[in-house]
Amino acid sequence: MPVFDPISIVLMCVAMLVILTEVTADFFAVGEMVDKEIDDKAIARGLRADGLSTVIGGLLNTFPYCAYNANVGLVAMSGVRSRWVVATTGVLLLGLGLFPKLAALFASMPLAVLGGAGLVMFSMIATTGLRILSKVDLANGNNTIVIAASLGVGLITVAVPGFYEQVDGTLRIFLHSGITTGCLTAIVLNALFNRKSRKSAEQAALVI
Numbered sequence: 001m002p003v004f005d006p007i008s009i010v011l012m013c014v015a016m017l018v019i020l021t022e023v024t025a026d027f028f029a030v031g032e033m034v035d036k037e038i039d040d041k042a043i044a045r046g047l048r049a050d051g052l053s054t055v056i057g058g059l060l061n062t063f064p065y066c067a068y069n070a071n072v073g074l075v076a077m078s079g080v081r082s083r084w085v086v087a088t089t090g091v092l093l094l095g096l097g098l099f100p101k102l103a104a105l106f107a108s109m110p111l112a113v114l115g116g117a118g119l120v121m122f123s124m125i126a127t128t129g130l131r132i133l134s135k136v137d138l139a140n141g142n143n144t145i146v147i148a149a150s151l152g153v154g155l156i157t158v159a160v161p162g163f164y165e166q167v168d169g170t171l172r173i174f175l176h177s178g179i180t181t182g183c184l185t186a187i188v189l190n191a192l193f194n195r196k197s198r199k200s201a202e203q204a205a206l207v208i
Contacts, residue, residue, distance in 0.1 A: 018183040029128045073121035142193035154182025
């Protein structure tokens with residue numbers, strides 16, 4: 001008989017919120033690379049597609065799917081921006097799943113090659129993130145606090161790996177992810193500090 005643990009359900013919902021935040025950042029990063037402005041409608045379409053893939057993955061008893069940021073790094077590193085290339089790669093991945101021997105051939109790639117490619121790829125992601133942050137109004141103290149606090153909280157597990165060892169088991173798994181804690185900190189602080197400024201901007205736009 002299935003068991004529904006309220007804590008696990010809440011943690012899963014929070015994890016999905018963090019994933020959606022990460023995916024939104026991926027949208028902006030790709031938009032920056034292809035010189036396309038990402039508006040609210042584009043974000044909504046992307047999140048709907050991401051949510052649909054997660055639902056389908058759950059129905060097929062697999063992991064939830066999301067736009068992985070490593071793919072953003074591949075776009076930056078290779079310079080290939082065509083959707084047809086992405087679709088073709090998806091078909092190839094399906095083929096690898098159907099033919100394990102072929103997948104094993106790719107899995108035999110030396111770790112040094114994967115490590116070198118990963119180093120450049122994730123560095124490109126970080127560079128794109130810094131470029132996006134450069135557009136933020138850092139003269140606004142609220143934005144500075146949001147960035148500093150979220151980075152600090154996210155790096156706790158890196159600087160002190162055993163920081164959350166005394167926390168309950170289920171919650172500890174959640175807190176051990178620096179991405180999760182950093183994203184939640186940024187979401188909460190941004191909602192608290194920048195709500196008034198956002199409303200003022202919307203009112204000014206209506207007046208204009």
